[in-house]
Amino acid sequence: MIIEITLQDLNPQKFIAEKVNEIKASAGDGVAINALSGGVDSSVVTMLGHRALGKQLRTVFIQNGLMRQGEAESVSAIFAKLGVNVEVIDAQNEFLYALKGITDPEEKREAITGTFYKKVFGRIVRESGARFLLQGTILTDIDETVAGIKRQHNVFAQLGIDPQEAFGYQILEPLVQLRKDGVRATGRALGLPEEMFNRIPFPGPALAARIIGEVTAEKLETVRKATSVVEKALCNRGAFQYMAILHQDRVTGMTNGKRDFGQQIEIRCWDSIDARTATPTNLPFEVLGRLANDIISEVPGIVSVTYNIATKPPSTIEAV
Amino acid sequence: MIIEITLQDLNPQKFIAEKVNEIKASAGDGVAINALSGGVDSSVVTMLGHRALGKQLRTVFIQNGLMRQGEAESVSAIFAKLGVNVEVIDAQNEFLYALKGITDPEEKREAITGTFYKKVFGRIVRESGARFLLQGTILTDIDETVAGIKRQHNVFAQLGIDPQEAFGYQILEPLVQLRKDGVRATGRALGLPEEMFNRIPFPGPALAARIIGEVTAEKLETVRKATSVVEKALCNRGAFQYMAILHQDRVTGMTNGKRDFGQQIEIRCWDSIDARTATPTNLPFEVLGRLANDIISEVPGIVSVTYNIATKPPSTIEAV
16 A cells, blocks of 8 residues: 655655665665656656665666657766766667557557567666666556556556566665655755756657557657657646647648648647646647647648647547 | 639629529520539529529439538528428438448548449439539639649539530539639528528538548548537637548547547638638637537547647648
């Protein structure tokens, strides 16, 4: 039974001290490893682990080819400034190969999870000799897994899978009592720069979750560019999360006065406290119009742009 | 060479008198036939033909199963009040059969056009002995066909196909010098009721153009319901055209707290003068939110709703 620590009840400095001690006590003089994705949760866990274990902790960033533009470089640069060395592992081809031909969202997630854990990260962990894995699981992940809403690759324990047996290491989840707001407050107290601990959520399957249908290198490039335009345009709107989704459906458009089939980008921008429920952000219409024009002019192949106007529930935050 | 009559230059009563005379002169004492779809163009042509030919004109409404809810009934009721008898021909199964398995938009249009002309309407025309076909082609149809933007089933002559040879009758197109605004003014002058001559445009392939992917009876029912909700909600906003589009892409949603894949409706609402260019209507955000909620609660299977924010060009008004 996990006891929630709400933002109101959270004393970040006390929480950090306790978790640093717990991690130290668990790991002893063993080697620990963690995968940093650049998201809030894994960034906070990296800092906690670094405080607890210093050089006993090995932090890797797996470049799966599904991340934002320049993500590996900017994340490792930020952590370098904080004294944390991040190893970037290039595994783009392994992920693309695993995703080839897959259109079902569930199989897509499984291909990414399988490639990440069993193939890439599993190999690194086995070769490293690390026995302890630090993970950024938060309470919402567990809620949603239990409810069957979302498969979480990072909650084996809660799903009744023995991580010791499955992957040969012990999982430490210091953030499991917090929700996103608590994680952010902890990140702030850990000295993470604003841009890092206050980042909008990014899904585990990353841009693969923003592509409806098969994931290809070309579609990744398209949705990556659209994501960059959307994030730049909406970062100062105070929204909880915002994204570009590349649809598989083709829609009619005109290129040089001729009828042509093109691709559609759906923009979602959410107001939410903890992702459990969410409503579309009331963005000024001229902001939406400018954003649509920017996407069409900057992202090749896009002839149509929509804005999500449904709430969660019954929608979900991500489309895939 | 067709000489455009702009709204400014149009004298509706003079135009009507001229066209009535031209139709009389062309048809002589022959039988004419026209297919009334319920749209503005075919409604105006029906009235012009009725004035010119009276009982020499036979007007049929082909129920293709792709129209709005209750369309055949309401259209024939309106014309009955104006003294025009409309024959409703039930051909729903023929159209559904022709559309089976087709996902390509162009093939979809061809299946509908072929079924309409060669099968259903062709049969009626051949059996009727009519030699003259009245059609509501307008100037924009011809522009777009020439530009290759849209295949128009009603512009055989402009495409170099001899309609005499192709279908055994002569096509009369009294509205070919007008654009949509001129057609509306003519409809007003002909005494058509407001709800009829001032209707928003509806595409030739009807609801089949509002379904991305294969057209089935079930999807038609879904998009018909969504269309009804959208038209009811947006009819007083002064927009040029508004529609619901059923996507083929499945998106994640939640039903009873469980993850589930659902369907998405895209709403498009356009400001435009003549459909050549168009911009999305700046609808209040609460109107969009209410509309999304209404669609989700009234249309089974829908978990997500978007609003189009791209302009034409490069988008087109319809998606298929």
